Amino acid sequence: MEAIAALIAQAGVDGRRLRTVLALLSDGRWWTLADLVRESATSRRTVEALLREVALERSGDRFRLREPLIGLAGAAVAPADPVAHLLPGHADLVTRMEELVAKAPRGRQALDHVAATADTVVRRALLLDARFWLEGARLLCVGDHDLTSLATAMLHPGVEVTVVDIDERVLAYIAAQADRLGLNVRTRWADLRLGLPASAQSWADLAITDPPYTPEGIGLFVARAVEGLRDRERGRILLAYGASERTPALALKVQHALSQLNLVNEAIYPDFNRYFGAEAIGSAADLYILRPTTKTWPAVAARVDGFGAAIYTHGPQSVESTGSPVPASAATGQVPEAPEAPEVLVGEWPRDLLAKTPRARLTTWLAKPYASDPDRVAIAVPAGLEAALPRLLLATRAQRVQVTLAGPPKDLPADLLSPVYGLTADGSTVHAVRLPPPATDEGRILRRILDNAHGKLANTWREALIKVRGELTKKQARAVITAVAPWADDVTVLELPAHRLQELPAAVRGSLTAPDAAGSPG
Numbered sequence: 001m002e003a004i005a006a007l008i009a010q011a012g013v014d015g016r017r018l019r020t021v022l023a024l025l026s027d028g029r030w031w032t033l034a035d036l037v038r039e040s041a042t043s044r045r046t047v048e049a050l051l052r053e054v055a056l057e058r059s060g061d062r063f064r065l066r067e068p069l070i071g072l073a074g075a076a077v078a079p080a081d082p083v084a085h086l087l088p089g090h091a092d093l094v095t096r097m098e099e100l101v102a103k104a105p106r107g108r109q110a111l112d113h114v115a116a117t118a119d120t121v122v123r124r125a126l127l128l129d130a131r132f133w134l135e136g137a138r139l140l141c142v143g144d145h146d147l148t149s150l151a152t153a154m155l156h157p158g159v160e161v162t163v164v165d166i167d168e169r170v171l172a173y174i175a176a177q178a179d180r181l182g183l184n185v186r187t188r189w190a191d192l193r194l195g196l197p198a199s200a201q202s203w204a205d206l207a208i209t210d211p212p213y214t215p216e217g218i219g220l221f222v223a224r225a226v227e228g229l230r231d232r233e234r235g236r237i238l239l240a241y242g243a244s245e246r247t248p249a250l251a252l253k254v255q256h257a258l259s260q261l262n263l264v265n266e267a268i269y270p271d272f273n274r275y276f277g278a279e280a281i282g283s284a285a286d287l288y289i290l291r292p293t294t295k296t297w298p299a300v301a302a303r304v305d306g307f308g309a310a311i312y313t314h315g316p317q318s319v320e321s322t323g324s325p326v327p328a329s330a331a332t333g334q335v336p337e338a339p340e341a342p343e344v345l346v347g348e349w350p351r352d353l354l355a356k357t358p359r360a361r362l363t364t365w366l367a368k369p370y371a372s373d374p375d376r377v378a379i380a381v382p383a384g385l386e387a388a389l390p391r392l393l394l395a396t397r398a399q400r401v402q403v404t405l406a407g408p409p410k411d412l413p414a415d416l417l418s419p420v421y422g423l424t425a426d427g428s429t430v431h432a433v434r435l436p437p438p439a440t441d442e443g444r445i446l447r448r449i450l451d452n453a454h455g456k457l458a459n460t461w462r463e464a465l466i467k468v469r470g471e472l473t474k475k476q477a478r479a480v481i482t483a484v485a486p487w488a489d490d491v492t493v494l495e496l497p498a499h500r501l502q503e504l505p506a507a508v509r510g511s512l513t514a515p516d517a518a519g520s521p522g
Helices: 002-024 034-039 044-051 086-102 118-131 148-155 170-182 213-227 247-261 294-306 328-332 363-367 386-394 441-451 457-469 474-484 498-513
Strands: 054-058 063-066 139-142 160-165 186-191 206-209 236-241 263-274 283-293 343-348 375-382 400-404 421-426 429-434
Touching: 002 034, 002 063, 034 044, 034 263, 086 118, 086 148, 118 148, 118 263, 118 283, 139 148, 139 213, 139 263, 139 363, 148 160, 148 170, 148 186, 148 474, 160 170, 170 186, 170 283, 170 328, 170 343, 170 498, 206 213, 213 236, 213 247, 213 294, 236 247, 236 263, 247 263, 363 386, 441 457, 441 498, 474 498
Parallel strands: 139 160, 139 206, 160 186, 206 236, 343 375, 375 400
Antiparallel strands: 054 063, 236 283, 263 283, 400 429, 421 429
């Protein structure tokens, strides 16, 4: 008892956390450590320190107090939840989200994925619906491993939702579930370090993000969320961020990153988000509501390109990683073997390497077509940005492209790029050789679409389809495309998730034979 009292006294006003843990342990239930951490929203280290001082009875990995601690335990009362009173009326939605979360792709530690509970995801949707007018509004999910997009669309079908994410599995899963359930959710591929997809820029009224919990990750994801807002006066950003009660200095760094973007903290709801994992921060995170100011956009423009590739807490892209941010051959200044005499160097290359050769940044390369039409290109891809390889190749019509990676590729995107390039790998170097023009109508349409990857897919497809079929008007051709590929509207090839790129050849084939009655002449 004395040791427990000393721990509580040492915690001072924050001792309510420990008293809450004791109250939970004293209610007669069996607990696992993970459940106790999540329920109390207290870091694992703090809970473990308390457990070492109490008498427990155990059953496997579960435990409880042998005897209740009278006098030391407090009431197990969590901070006020603004939508808790609404949750009982949406039990069916919670159940549906539990099923969707259980079947979702497993999280990737290298991307700092930790799954939020279904209850959390529904409460996010409820808060959005309670605080803002969602009918006709647009919501941008900047990363969505938690499936907030699906919960919001099911709760309020009147909202349009766009998800941008780097994880192809997450995008494919969300798209499949949205199609199955008839939800107004569209998906876009993006590595936010290389930019926000064109169709998501200045698009949303609201944005929500649960980013990597580093100052760099928070700053980057929130900056991209700002770029996604079309309503500069009334737009809002919802941010999930949590830190251990033991590390206020880290939270200060994150809040400093937000203040540098000149954002107003309208509200912070403590421990609003709960997770399966993240026990170092109590399996919980606060929910911030941020409002941009007129000074936000200049601050974003000044800082967004300076965050770098290391934004995560784990893996080779972590902020503490000691690996080189540039490919090995680029870092050593090794002259590219092929293509010979590249006309453009893309990415970070040593300054003294081919000093007279024009250069382009990766972000610029993906954002717009290069000013000239180079025949030979060399691209350096830093560690952690390998997922962008298919898009970096599609962003040019060069005949030969050499890509220098940080290490040998695990797999080449040969299937995705087979209509355009033949790919080979030699160690950490990927060689892409452009294929001859196709001879079939389907091949010509597909090639024209992929050769214009920066342009709107539906527009390029429409013009190519009209040229092949002849009898179609622009309106009819657009209707045909909408019928065979409803996901093709207002998107560029560079934004398409991999599963949509894989569907594109069959959709093009379908547009060649689809009836033209879908649109009237004119």
